[in-house]
Amino acid sequence: VQLQASGGGLVQAGGSLRLSCAASRRTFSNNAMGWFRQAPGKERECVAAINWSSSSTAYADSVKGRFTISRDNAKNTVYLQMNSLKPEDTAVYYCAAARISAMTMHPQFYNYWGQGTQVTVSS
16 A cells, blocks of 8 residues: 655644545555654654544544544545644654554554655744
């Protein structure tokens, strides 16, 4: 599975961005998906995850209520809608596909990673 993330950019605090991640093949629909981010000098963290059927989602406390993960299995695409962005959201964002179908925020279950897209939030 190849993953292509897009939609990053520069936005002012309080603004919104929508990230997209397109998967290369149909088996995407059987995989849980996640969005991770890594800021300079910090470890990579999972900010949102979704199971194969969209019936289960989870969010990091730092983004809860501001970010929404969703997926369209017919389009092999997962999205991350980011609202009320803060300067501390600045990071490279990665989408990832898990080897399981159940929702998980644990990186060890993810074995396919996209190339990352930069999100910069100015104050």
